[in-house]
Amino acid sequence: MIGKKHGWESGGNFALFVAPAAVCVFLAFYAPFLMNAYYAFTDWNGIQRAARFNGISNFVELATDADFLGSVVFTVKFAVLYIAITNFLAILVAVLLNHKLAIAGAVRAAIFVPYILSLVIVGFIWSFVLGPGFQSLAASTGWGFFKVDWLGDLRVVGLTVVLVSVWQSLGFYVLIYHAGLQAIPKETSEAALLDGAGPATKLFKVTLPMLGPSVTSCFFFSLAASIRVYDVIVSLTRGGPGRATSSVTFDIYTEAFSRNRYGYGTAKSLAVLLLVVILAVVQLRKMKSREVEA
Amino acid sequence: MKVPRRLPAEAALGVLAAVYLLPVIVMVYNGFKPYSEIMTDVLALPHSPTMGNFTAVWRDMDVPTLFFNNLVITAIGVAGIVAISSMAGYKLSRTRSRLSWALFLVFALPMLIPFQTIMITVLKLAKTLGLSNSVVGLGLQYWGFGVPLAVFIYHGFAKTIPRELDEASIIDGATQFQGFTKVVFPLMKPTTATIAVLDVMWIWNDYLLPLVMVNSHKSTRTLTLAVYSYFGQYVSNYGYAIAALVIAVAPSVIFFLLLQKWIVNGVVAGAVKG
Numbered sequence: 001m002i003g004k005k006h007g008w009e010s011g012g013n014f015a016l017f018v019a020p021a022a023v024c025v026f027l028a029f030y031a032p033f034l035m036n037a038y039y040a041f042t043d044w045n046g047i048q049r050a051a052r053f054n055g056i057s058n059f060v061e062l063a064t065d066a067d068f069l070g071s072v073v074f075t076v077k078f079a080v081l082y083i084a085i086t087n088f089l090a091i092l093v094a095v096l097l098n099h100k101l102a103i104a105g106a107v108r109a110a111i112f113v114p115y116i117l118s119l120v121i122v123g124f125i126w127s128f129v130l131g132p133g134f135q136s137l138a139a140s141t142g143w144g145f146f147k148v149d150w151l152g153d154l155r156v157v158g159l160t161v162v163l164v165s166v167w168q169s170l171g172f173y174v175l176i177y178h179a180g181l182q183a184i185p186k187e188t189s190e191a192a193l194l195d196g197a198g199p200a201t202k203l204f205k206v207t208l209p210m211l212g213p214s215v216t217s218c219f220f221f222s223l224a225a226s227i228r229v230y231d232v233i234v235s236l237t238r239g240g241p242g243r244a245t246s247s248v249t250f251d252i253y254t255e256a257f258s259r260n261r262y263g264y265g266t267a268k269s270l271a272v273l274l275l276v277v278i279l280a281v282v283q284l285r286k287m288k289s290r291e292v293e294a
Numbered sequence: 295m296k297v298p299r300r301l302p303a304e305a306a307l308g309v310l311a312a313v314y315l316l317p318v319i320v321m322v323y324n325g326f327k328p329y330s331e332i333m334t335d336v337l338a339l340p341h342s343p344t345m346g347n348f349t350a351v352w353r354d355m356d357v358p359t360l361f362f363n364n365l366v367i368t369a370i371g372v373a374g375i376v377a378i379s380s381m382a383g384y385k386l387s388r389t390r391s392r393l394s395w396a397l398f399l400v401f402a403l404p405m406l407i408p409f410q411t412i413m414i415t416v417l418k419l420a421k422t423l424g425l426s427n428s429v430v431g432l433g434l435q436y437w438g439f440g441v442p443l444a445v446f447i448y449h450g451f452a453k454t455i456p457r458e459l460d461e462a463s464i465i466d467g468a469t470q471f472q473g474f475t476k477v478v479f480p481l482m483k484p485t486t487a488t489i490a491v492l493d494v495m496w497i498w499n500d501y502l503l504p505l506v507m508v509n510s511h512k513s514t515r516t517l518t519l520a521v522y523s524y525f526g527q528y529v530s531n532y533g534y535a536i537a538a539l540v541i542a543v544a545p546s547v548i549f550f551l552l553l554q555k556w557i558v559n560g561v562v563a564g565a566v567k568g
Contacts, residue, residue: 013385013470013471014385014389016381016471017381017382017384017385017471017474018381018382018385018386018397020377020378020381020382021378021379021381021382021401021441021445022382022397022400022401024374024378024437024438024441025400025401025404025438025441025442026438027419027423027438028404028416028435028437028438028439028441029404029407029412029438029439029442030404031415031419032412032415032416032418032419033404033407033412033415035415035418035419036411036412036414036415046414096307097307099303101300101303101304101307102304103304103307103308103311104307105551105554105555106308106311106551107307107308107310107311108554109547109550109551109554110311110312110314110315111311111314111315112495112547112550113315113318113543113547114315114318115495116495116496116498116499116543116546117318117499117539117543121321121525121539124525125317125318125321126317128317128336129317132336133317133337136337167314172492175488175491175492176447176488178488178557179447179451179484179485179487179488179557180451182484182557183451183454183484183485184454185454212450213449213450213451213453213454214450216450217446217447217450220402220405220446221405221443221446223406224405224406227406227408228406228407228408228409230408230410249408249410249411252408252410252411253408253410253411256411262414265411266411269407269408269411273406273407276406277403277406280402280403280406281399284399284402291450291453
């Protein structure tokens with residue numbers, strides 16, 4: 001209102017603030033993505049110079065591709081479990097560490113460490129832990145838990161992949177929830193205590209609602225991570241046993257680079273993105289409208 | 295009185311964190327064993343801890359060059375991401391319009407694209423723009439790749455800063471850009487610290503983008519690339535690989551511990567009270 005007079009909402013200012021980031025994101029993602037999208041309508045194998053245009057035949061093939069549909073189903077299951085477990089644990093840990101404990105900072109750093117150890121190392125560590133590590137633990141404890149074939153049994157291998165992913169990325173979400181807790185004005189929580197709220201009431205009526213922006217962020221980030229899940233699968237199961245843990249990104253990568261069908265792989269990634277964009281826009285609109293402003 | 299009550303809680307947390315990190319801890323202490331000892335029993339603690347792997351790797355890797363490259367890439371990347379994303383995230387959060395919402399989605403959606411699927415054309419474009427095979431060029435590329443996450447986080451946290459503050463600065467005669475740099479940006483310090491921590495950890499330890507962009511020359515390689523060459527080359531000598539990994543990762547973990555203190559409560563609340 002006062003703004004209008006002082007050019008608060010002027011287009012010039014809007015462009016000044018938004019354009020630099022917009023240009024960068026265009027060059028990093030949108031330009032390569034559009035250059036790439038062209039191949040979805042070709043039979044390019046990723047090696048030859050020439051790519052032959054073949055219309056929408058890639059998309060027709062995709063609709064009945066059992067490998068692709070199977071990987072979509074796996075990714076949906078993965079996403080549901082991963083999003084639920086990660087966010088639940090991350091909020092729990094962040095709230096626990098929010099008490100004034102001397103060790104909290106070190107614990108947060110410790111939980112973060114797996115996040116920066118990618119691909120080769122996580123695979124190396126967990127193949128070892130779940131193989132020889134569990135064997136020797138099974139021998140010494142006799143517990144059935146250690147005797148399960150976590151990477152070979154079709155009934156549990158999906159869960160293994162989810163849990164290792166949670167293990168690897170938990171620190172990232174803890175940090176964002178931690179920042180969210182810090183952004184809650186002290187007055188708000190003090191007022192709640194004065195009004196006689198117990199710790200549980202305070203958590204559910206004050207802390208969690210005020211965490212709104214972090215919850216939106218973390219749900220979206222964990223959804224995005226589920227769509228992109230690749231590293232953990234490559235290094236742990238290579239999509240197996242069979243195709244039991246083949247995620248969409250793994251399937252796209254295999255199609256483009258192992259089977260040398262770059263064009264078809266690109267068509268798959270376009271289809272996935274379209275599906276996910278619709279889902280994400282709906283989710284974001286819902287969650288953003290619930291956030292509380294200071 | 296408070297100390298005895300907290301001590302068990304601190305100890306319990308410490309133990310839980312250690313269990314969480316056990317696979318990594320086991321890996322790290324294997325770096326202090328000679329090769330033969332690693333092979334006989336991986337789980338056992340080192341009999342007589344040795345720095346042999348570390349000194350060998352330190353001599354073998356060109357640590358100063360690698361470290362300097364990492365520093366340049368990370369500094370350029372993080373500074374740029376923070377500057378442009380704080381402006382965009384703040385502005386989009388303050389503006390209520392269809393255009394603003396649409397642009398926010400344009401910023402957020404790239405997070406749904408797996409990098410592996412656009413890798414080839416990213417490299418093509420980087421070559422065209424003259425950004426490949428260069429440490430500075432790689433740092434600049436992180437601006438675009440880091441913007442989506444950072445804009446998303448700034449967008450959410452800008453809401454916790456009362457509008458009255460930026461409006462007051464405008465009434466005082468500052469331009470909007472001055473109002474942002476002098477009033478709003480300092481108030482977003484905890485958010486900036488969060489993003490700096492996340493992005494330093496990511497860029498310092500990133501593998502795939504440096505592999506595609508700067509792996510062809512020794513002078514432009516990064517610490518992480520050097521570490522992975524151990525995993526490939528001497529895959530039988532895990533001692534070297536682990537030592538290299540620890541050397542590469544340690545600086546970013548120290549940075550994490552230092553910068554975490556900046557993510558603190560009460561800044562905004564204090565500002566409103568005046």
